Amino acid sequence: DTGxxxxxxxxxxxRGQNVTFRCDPISEHNRLYWYRQTLGxxxxxxxxxxNEAQLEKSRLLSDRFSAERPKGSFSTxxxxxxxxxxxxxxxxxxxxxxxxxxxxxxxxxxxx
Amino acid sequence: xxxxxxxxxxxxxxxxxxxxLSCTYDTSENNYYLFWYKQPPSRQMILVIRQEAYKQQNAxxxxxxxxxxxxxxxxxxxxxxxxxxxxxxxxCAFYTNAGKSTFGDGTTLTVKx
Numbered sequence: 001d002t003g004x005x006x007x008x009x010x011x012x013x014x015r016g017q018n019v020t021f022r023c024d025p026i027s028e029h030n031r032l033y034w035y036r037q038t039l040g041x042x043x044x045x046x047x048x049x050x051n052e053a054q055l056e057k058s059r060l061l062s063d064r065f066s067a068e069r070p071k072g073s074f075s076t077x078x079x080x081x082x083x084x085x086x087x088x089x090x091x092x093x094x095x096x097x098x099x100x101x102x103x104x105x106x107x108x109x110x111x112x
Numbered sequence: 113x114x115x116x117x118x119x120x121x122x123x124x125x126x127x128x129x130x131x132x133l134s135c136t137y138d139t140s141e142n143n144y145y146l147f148w149y150k151q152p153p154s155r156q157m158i159l160v161i162r163q164e165a166y167k168q169q170n171a172x173x174x175x176x177x178x179x180x181x182x183x184x185x186x187x188x189x190x191x192x193x194x195x196x197x198x199x200x201x202x203x204c205a206f207y208t209n210a211g212k213s214t215f216g217d218g219t220t221l222t223v224k225x
Binding site: 031033035037040041042043044045048050055056089091093097100101102103105106 | 116147149154155156157158159162203205207209210211212213214215216217218
């Protein structure tokens, strides 16, 4: 069990730029989740995949956000035309059906 | 839609004492799971304890136990013999078989020496 890996750990970008984050889940897990967390708040659900299928996407997610999970392995989360309000920790988690979520260490995004 | 409410934004406890963190939830689902996660200053989310809704027996994990009241939709966490390393933010989370998950806004627990 090598754990869930996220890359990069930190990202600083200028407003209006595009950013992409990567998540490598635990290999045998078929579910992968993306969350956003701001300081002092709980993780806010963004989207999740079962294998390569994106099964649910939060209504809070604007169309500037897109996520993919080609071949049901790693996943990417892209934010286009970043805004200062996008500054947050982006967490990835994976699980098997009905099992606990294993979280990565997160990507801290700062939009200047 | 599911909601998870943690009514205690901050709690403190003396080392070696016992503390209980509250969590209530609302759902129309019948099959689901409840979790408590711990998030220390490193911000790494760590699972503390897990409860399946269909099990009547309360889950325990060493010093951590839950009081699961399904009819009342309540899921509190009891930490016994509190240790300094228990200082962290604690999140209650709800998770369905369909993959929907909802987290509460957390309780910041401080263990005082």
